[in-house]
Amino acid sequence: MSNKVNKVKVNYFNEKKETLSRKELEKLQLTRLRESVDRALKIDFYKKRLNDIGVKSGNDIEKLSDINKIPFTTKDDLRSSYPKGLIAVNHDKIIRLHTSSGTTGTPTVIYHTKKDVDNWSTLVARCMVAAGATKKDVFQNMTGYGLFTGGLGMHYGAEKVGMTVIPTGSGNTRRQLTLMQAFKTTIVHATPSYMLHVFEKMSEFGFSLNDFSLKRAFLGAEPYTENTRKKLEELFKIDVYNSYGLSEMSGPGVSFECVYKDGMHTWEDAFIMQIIDPATGKEMPDGEEGEIVFTTLMREATPILRYRTRDRAFVYKGECQCKRTHRRLSRIVGRTDDMLIVNGVNIFPSQVESVIMKYPEVGTNYLIHLNKKGSLDNLTVKVEIYSKLFKGELSQLDNLKKKLTDEIHSSIIVKPIVELHEPGSLPVSEGKAVRVIDERKEL
Amino acid sequence: MKITQISIFLENRKGRLYDVCSLLGDNGINIRALTIAETENFGVLRIVTSDAEKAVKALKENGFAANITDVVIVEVEDRPGGLAKVLKTLNDNKINIEYMHAFMTKHGDNSYMVFRFDDPDSAIKVLKENKINIIDGNKISEI
Numbered sequence: 081m082s083n084k085v086n087k088v089k090v091n092y093f094n095e096k097k098e099t100l101s102r103k104e105l106e107k108l109q110l111t112r113l114r115e116s117v118d119r120a121l122k123i124d125f126y127k128k129r130l131n132d133i134g135v136k137s138g139n140d141i142e143k144l145s146d147i148n149k150i151p152f153t154t155k156d157d158l159r160s161s162y163p164k165g166l167i168a169v170n171h172d173k174i175i176r177l178h179t180s181s182g183t184t185g186t187p188t189v190i191y192h193t194k195k196d197v198d199n200w201s202t203l204v205a206r207c208m209v210a211a212g213a214t215k216k217d218v219f220q221n222m223t224g225y226g227l228f229t230g231g232l233g234m235h236y237g238a239e240k241v242g243m244t245v246i247p248t249g250s251g252n253t254r255r256q257l258t259l260m261q262a263f264k265t266t267i268v269h270a271t272p273s274y275m276l277h278v279f280e281k282m283s284e285f286g287f288s289l290n291d292f293s294l295k296r297a298f299l300g301a302e303p304y305t306e307n308t309r310k311k312l313e314e315l316f317k318i319d320v321y322n323s324y325g326l327s328e329m330s331g332p333g334v335s336f337e338c339v340y341k342d343g344m345h346t347w348e349d350a351f352i353m354q355i356i357d358p359a360t361g362k363e364m365p366d367g368e369e370g371e372i373v374f375t376t377l378m379r380e381a382t383p384i385l386r387y388r389t390r391d392r393a394f395v396y397k398g399e400c401q402c403k404r405t406h407r408r409l410s411r412i413v414g415r416t417d418d419m420l421i422v423n424g425v426n427i428f429p430s431q432v433e434s435v436i437m438k439y440p441e442v443g444t445n446y447l448i449h450l451n452k453k454g455s456l457d458n459l460t461v462k463v464e465i466y467s468k469l470f471k472g473e474l475s476q477l478d479n480l481k482k483k484l485t486d487e488i489h490s491s492i493i494v495k496p497i498v499e500l501h502e503p504g505s506l507p508v509s510e511g512k513a514v515r516v517i518d519e520r521k522e523l
Numbered sequence: 524m525k526i527t528q529i530s531i532f533l534e535n536r537k538g539r540l541y542d543v544c545s546l547l548g549d550n551g552i553n554i555r556a557l558t559i560a561e562t563e564n565f566g567v568l569r570i571v572t573s574d575a576e577k578a579v580k581a582l583k584e585n586g587f588a589a590n591i592t593d594v595v596i597v598e599v600e601d602r603p604g605g606l607a608k609v610l611k612t613l614n615d616n617k618i619n620i621e622y623m624h625a626f627m628t629k630h631g632d633n634s635y636m637v638f639r640f641d642d643p644d645s646a647i648k649v650l651k652e653n654k655i656n657i658i659d660g661n662k663i664s665e666i
Contacts, residue, residue: 464588465532466588467583467587467589467590468590470530470532470588471590471592472529472530472569472590472591472592473530473621474560474562474567477562477565477567478562499564500532502532502533502534502539502586502587502588503586503587503588504586
């Protein structure tokens with residue numbers, strides 16, 4: 081799936097590192113894998129598992145393929161260690177931590193040393209330069225700041241590139257557009273659905289495309305199709321680049337499209353990228369779809385080995401026109417679990433379920449309904465009123481609705497619409513309960 | 524002196540009121556007072572019936588979210604100022620009213636209001652002391 085690009089200028093943040101020969105790259109990976117294993121051995125969780133397979137030091141890793149002897153790390157493993165987390169250095173060396181919400185309310189934590197933050201920023205800078213950014217650009221970061229790694233992650237990377245950064249964060253579309261015009265923003269970072277939303281609101285807020293100087297958009301945090309990318313490019317008259325990352329691998333900066341927009345380069349000097357068959361755990365060859373597994377090669381504070389991302393994709397065969405030797409990941413094609421993404425935020429139905437179960441006034445049957453409100457995702461949680469506890473007062477129902485809304489909101493970050501329904505009105509299934517109805521068409 | 528009122532949770536769906544009324548009708552239950560408190564998406568239907576126990580049973584068996592509340596039926600003079608007179612007595616005695624609505628019939632010169640009080644026992648005491656008539660549960664069918 082190659083897009084014809086006529087005249088593109090290829091820039092590198094660090095040409096040497098980005099175009100290392102495969103032989104050199106793999107040699108570097110082996111050295112760094114050993115270092116990563118040595119760091120991991122300082123963590124009880126990994127020490128036990130590595131010792132169990134006969135690995136007492138990094139030197140016991142003889143060749144790259146030995147990585148397959150190392151057992152997988154799952155999200156649950158990270159949750160179980162919370163809040164202590166997986167930490168391989170002294171706490172005084174930690175300068176930042178990011179948490180991400182877990183399914184049952186237990187978050188996961190990733191720690192960062194000064195070097196970790198710097199390396200992370202460098203990877204993001206590489207991504208941005210690969211997609212055409214230069215220090216002459218003005219960068220508007222339209223995703224949430226705070227614990228969400230997309231915010232600070234892209235921010236630090238953009239500063240490293242030398243762009244002028246406008247840290248707007250998400251929302252307040254009128255202000256986004258006002259600043260975009262005033263400061264002649266050339267590059268934005270957003271979710272694809274928010275980007276569509278911005279376009280819809282443009283004329284409503286009194287703007288036209290001519291008011292802006294946009295050239296590029298870096299879009300990620302939720303999957304979207306090639307068609308949506310093309311649509312956004314046509315609407316805004318810009319180039320759109322796909323970005324992939326996850327908080328366990330620090331955040332954005334893991335994989336990113338270059339100016340050729342033909343797959344996302346994963347920085348293989350920072351991560352070992354593998355595709356496995358989720359059922360058997362066996363590694364799959366390039367070109368075949370499976371679950372992405374990452375191993376960190378440079379992270380000091382929280383090294384992670386063989387992390388099952390639960391994202392499905394495949395690795396491109398062959399070399400990219402940009403001459404980077406770091407292999408490319410396809411678009412994410414799906415999940416191996418029931419995780420949903422709503423306006424760029426990861427949500428598990430079980431998070432909603434845990435809140436509902438705490439309220440005896442509503443029954444145990446619930447339904448999550450997803451649809452689109454314009455370009456943005458809309459999440460509705462339908463519950464049934466439990467006869468026994470119904471007091472007959474409107475105020476009880478109003479209160480209940482508010483409490484449910486607030487508690488679900490606080491758990492999943494996205495504000496839900498809660499609907500109260502009569503008992504027996506929600507569908508009941510014979511086998512596994514259908515908890516989610518997703519009417520959103522693929523973006 | 525407290526009367527059983529039934530509250531039913533209903534979604535704003537076509538035919539729900541009909542479903543309730545036809546169910547009660549089929550079970551030989553007569554509705555004596557009715558009011559609906561509604562919001563955008565749902566409402567609470569409140570009824571006083573000729574046989575509360577039977578009505579609740581039928582409703583619950585047919586999957587309705589229904590429950591009972593104590594209300595007081597107060598006799599109110601059917602003339603301008605009649606209701607205000609009762610309300611003054613209640614206010615003067617610091618009796619709080621949650622809601623109220625009218626009964627379906629009228630008896631002589633009086634009409635009847637259904638009151639839901641925060642504290643029904645205190646309300647009944649005050650009304651009696653001030654010689655305001657309250658209808659006994661057994662006498663509902665007579666009015």
